[in-house]
Amino acid sequence: MIPRLTTSTLPSPVGPLAIATDEQGRLRGVSFGDGLTKAMRREYPRASFLEDETPTAVREGIDAYFAGDMDAFTRIPWTLEDAAADGGFQARVWVALSEVPAGTTITYGEMAKRAGEASAAQAAGVALNRNPIPLVLPCHRVIGADGAMVGFGGGLERKTWLLRHEGAILI
Template identity: 45%
Template structure:
């Protein structure tokens, strides 16, 4: 199995996309210090890398709401359950961490659900950014709250149209 690393300069910063010729295993927001020492992109990228990048470009242009890529990330059974549940949050919608834990069958697992959400390695595609605080506040996002706000605003605009007063 051939592994790849590629990069995409998105509207919310540089993304590292990695995986194999069979699946995507990572979409990571790069910090400036990481970008300075990052390995070069894989030469002769496999179709999976190109497809992932193209779908992210479509997402950022407002032309894609659902990703159609095989994904793989390792975690505990509970983490995998959380990540699968994240995939059920519709584009342009949000749920609270409490609602996430309820959907998992145990409202008391709210902290564990939040921790598992934070362990997601496939940002944007596995939409962990769609989980917010119980009172609608932006809380906890590995890519930073500014990026979370941008992604949610972007999805809201695409899903509901840009609303202006004039």
């Protein structure tokens, strides 16, 4: 099935969020800037796009997270169905991200282990860099083995802000 994706923009404390959802209102993409279309074309090369409102469940979930409800992302409907990476290591990394609780950080090595390939920390980093749903699939919760704030497509300032917002202990 060729997805038809709706794009929209939401304001947030970390800047405007570009959002892509499917016809069922499920989240397919988030971007902290103007890279949404590129990411969506990579994952859904045959998709068509139109601009419209953000579905209520997605908007309310993101708003609730920024209002302090740290479990809000668990209530946002999302899918990787029909994504180019569906079923592979990248997708397993993305799904494993959804299980990292707010306020918790894990290392790239631990992420690789959770995705089924314990020795693939670098590949996990590549997968995190290509995460089509950052924020909701919280790649900001993944840090270097030494506790360093490394790698976040939204920038390290946003990563630090998000972790502080979640109450994570930063070294």
